[in-house]
Amino acid sequence: MLQNKGRPNRLGVAGWLGGGSWGVERYLYTLHRVTGLGLLAYFLMHIGVTTSRAFGPETWERAMGAVSGPLFKVGEYLVFLAFAFHAVNGVRLALVELGIGIGKPIEPVYPYRTSVDVQRPLAIGVMILAAVIAALGGVQFLESFR
């Protein structure tokens, strides 16, 4: 193995945000990570809060009362938005990362039509579906303020 030389030049976490090429899928990747972390954080708290149902109605009502303020309702809707995106994009990733929807290997002829281009309609469909689900959840969210 040859010796590594030179001054380190990694992009680091800035590379997660976009090493300069502004492809849609790069942003979907970043958003998938962000929504995943948000959902995980919410989920860990959610397990704690919903455990209160095992102790009877008073404990449950107290727990629900603690999380019923308008800020919590908005936060819950953000979680719903994160779920809408993460779930539908996750389906896209599950398909694509198992080789479905990315096209067969072809002899490259310029201008190249890569796997990213082949799955682009799927990515757009994902974003539209996520928006539809977000809107459906938005109806109940807005009603809860009435």
Place this chain on the structure above:
Amino acid sequence: MRDQRLWTWHVGAGLVILVFLGLHMAIMHVDAILGVFNRPGSEAIDWANVVTRARSAFFMVTYVVLLGMALFHGLYGLRNILFELNPGDGLKKGLSVLLTVVGVGLFGLGTWAAWASFGLARTL
């Protein structure tokens, strides 16, 4: 080796979560439109509706499955993100152990809660 297995489970868990969490979200956040899952005029988090779900074996089992799958999926995802930040080998081992302990612990807590509320709801 491990990563090949863990990743396959990660994707599989995601698909299971899609079904069960989709159902959960429909009950909690979309039922104002659907009007199928909860009593008319009530909210999903009203005690009466909670009892209806808690006493159902279907909900008890699916909650536990969803809990396990979601904990694995989420904590493995977190582990992936943390490992990509290139910690040292010792820290990697420590993180794996910590995340496993947190996951198993919360799974235990949630399963107990599902079982206990199943029992409690059946007496009401």
Place this chain on the structure above:
Amino acid sequence: MAATKALSEVIFRVRRFDPGADAAPRWEEHRLPYTPGMTVLDGLKRLKETVAPGLAWRSSCRMGVCGSCGMFINGRARLACNTQITELGTNVVMVAPLPNFNTIRDLVPDLVQMFDAHQALMPYVIRGDADEMTEPTGEFAQSVHELEQFLQFSYCIRCGCCMAACPTYATDPRYSGPMPLTQAHRYNADTRDDGFATRRTVLAGETGPWRCHFAGECSRVCPKGVDPARAIQLMKRELVLDYLRLRRERCPASVATKPAGIARRDGIPDAPKPTI
């Protein structure tokens, strides 16, 4: 992207770093008159001829086939010889060394880590019949369809642009990266090869394709259309099927049988004996 106004001058901002003299890299700005058809490589050569004689970079074929001149040009990994100034849409050209690799000097990246990862994935045909490999009796039978399964990935020129664009490789040096993984799949998909189980010992672990999340940047920047993202996802599929014991095992391609009853025409000499 066509320039609406004719370019007369190009402003080059080049990242300079002399390990013997500089504590940290710095930008250096130079102006050059534009000549039609000027590529970034043409500009660098002109700079070296005139105002920056110490400027260092790698280049060779100047026509996009050797993979030497990969650089970070206006925020994107590209080949300098393949990048027309006019396609950048501006007359300010910022040239930096490929990121995610150590910088040896100026625009020269240290690609050793990529080559090590490449070597670790055994990018050569692995077969059990050693005799046939060392003293071949004929060609291996491979159909056009079988060739198409890996041909695209064999066009790789090892320029390193995909590695520079990969978000995972930006933070995680242990990830093999798009190029080595694509080459591993190129051989796994080759029907002449029988090395899937051998490569799996490396691919199933931490350095395998599991840290790829289909950001797709590698395929977008590849100057030869190799589409590393496609190769990596196809490889993941093979590995998942393998874990679930659903992968179809296949025998490696056998030596093609010569058609019977064919005789050589008169006057055609024998091939010389191999010297290697």
